Amino acid sequence: MALVELEGVEKSFPIWERHGRVRRRRRIVRAVDGVSFRIERGTMVGYVGPNGAGKSTTIKMLIGILVPSAGRVSVAGLDPVRRRIDVARRLGVVFGQRSQLWWDLPLQDSFDLLRHIYRVPFGRWRANLDAFVELLDLAPLLATPVRQLSLGQRMRGELTAAMLHDPELLLLDEPTIGLDVVAKARVREFLARVNRERGVTVLLATHDLGDIERLCSRILILDRGRVIYDGELEELKGRYGYERTLIVDLEEPAPPLAVPGARVERVEGPRQWLRFRRDDVSAAELTAAVAERARLLDLAIEEPDVEEIVRRIYVEGMAGEAVTPAT
Ligand SMILES: Nc1ncnc2c1ncn2[C@@H]1O[C@H](COP(=O)(O)OP(=O)(O)O)[C@@H](O)[C@H]1O
Numbered sequence: 599m600a601l602v603e604l605e606g607v608e609k610s611f612p613i614w615e616r617h618g619r620v621r622r623r624r625r626i627v628r629a630v631d632g633v634s635f636r637i638e639r640g641t642m643v644g645y646v647g648p649n650g651a652g653k654s655t656t657i658k659m660l661i662g663i664l665v666p667s668a669g670r671v672s673v674a675g676l677d678p679v680r681r682r683i684d685v686a687r688r689l690g691v692v693f694g695q696r697s698q699l700w701w702d703l704p705l706q707d708s709f710d711l712l713r714h715i716y717r718v719p720f721g722r723w724r725a726n727l728d729a730f731v732e733l734l735d736l737a738p739l740l741a742t743p744v745r746q747l748s749l750g751q752r753m754r755g756e757l758t759a760a761m762l763h764d765p766e767l768l769l770l771d772e773p774t775i776g777l778d779v780v781a782k783a784r785v786r787e788f789l790a791r792v793n794r795e796r797g798v799t800v801l802l803a804t805h806d807l808g809d810i811e812r813l814c815s816r817i818l819i820l821d822r823g824r825v826i827y828d829g830e831l832e833e834l835k836g837r838y839g840y841e842r843t844l845i846v847d848l849e850e851p852a853p854p855l856a857v858p859g860a861r862v863e864r865v866e867g868p869r870q871w872l873r874f875r876r877d878d879v880s881a882a883e884l885t886a887a888v889a890e891r892a893r894l895l896d897l898a899i900e901e902p903d904v905e906e907i908v909r910r911i912y913v914e915g916m917a918g919e920a921v922t923p924a925t
């Protein structure tokens with residue numbers, strides 16, 4: 599049995615819209631509109647989609663805090679609404695924009711409280727805490743009240759908090775939102791490790807494709823409440839011309855660089871934007887080729903954003919039907 603199963607899941611919200619000066623009209627928003635997928639144990643799946651696609655709503659149904667309007671949700675064979683406590687013991691949750699830590703207490707106190715809330719045996723809790731404190735370099739922060747932590751520091755605390763009771767499933771909702779590059783990398787590395795070393799199944803909801811680039815082989819793309827792609831990330835890149843952009847800052851303005859495998863999309867003074875596909879050329883090769891032609895001050899690589907990929911899927915004529923790998 600798959601650890602997570604959704605079958606024809608829908609969630610609608612009634613909203614009231616102003617209609618004229620006094621009257622208000624009731625309208626139904628279908629946040630999730632017939633979603634089905636399964637997640638096997640030990641896997642790491644990216645749940646990707648633009649803002650408003652229905653990612654958070656799906657996660658809230660997996661936790662059991664929202665009741666589906668239709669369809670069936672199961673986590674470890676349990677109905678998350680009816681068996682909310684049993685399901686809670688099996689999962690860890692991190693919301694990038696909400697904290698599960700006690701704001702005014704030192705970080706350590708939150709970890710103590712969670713031990714009691716989840717009734718984690720002391721030895722196991724201690725071993726887990728030691729491991730995560732080490733892995734996430736939390737020792738210097740344990741005595742600090744959560745409200746004094748930076749966002750990146752707090753997120754390391756959130757990840758630890760979510761893992762202390764040895765969940766089988768980790769649900770993350772935009773865990774890297776607002777983080778700088780270093781803090782993002784740290785979160786991603788942590789997720790890769792708990793998946794690899796502890797076999798934790800991970801569902802990572804994000805609108806940042808960078809999050810899943812190195813982590814998830816399988817991605818589900820959600821758009822307006824529907825899964826429009828379910829398959830390998832690699833296949834998606836091949837199929838929809840997944841292009842990256844190398845942004846180079848040259849020492850001085852130059853004509854568009856003629857580099858094999860890339861085309862210059864934009865030039866602004868000494869800065870140039872080179873689009874390339876990884877099938878054609880690697881970022882390292884491209885950088886070397888640029889450095890042969892001009893003096894390079896700085897560079898950055900930009901991943902395509904989710905909106906662009908979603909748009910491409912529609913442009914390719916797949917709109918309305920989920921794209922699944924031919925396995
Ligand atoms: N409690 C709610 N009441 C009314 N509308 C909601 C509620 N929660 C979410 N929505 C709407 O449902 C849609 C999906 O939201 P959400 O699941 O938060 O998307 P995502 O997490 O992918 O950004 C959005 O249009 C959002 O405005």
Ligand SMILES: [Mg+2]
Nearest residue numbers: 653654655771
């Ligand atoms: Mg969300």
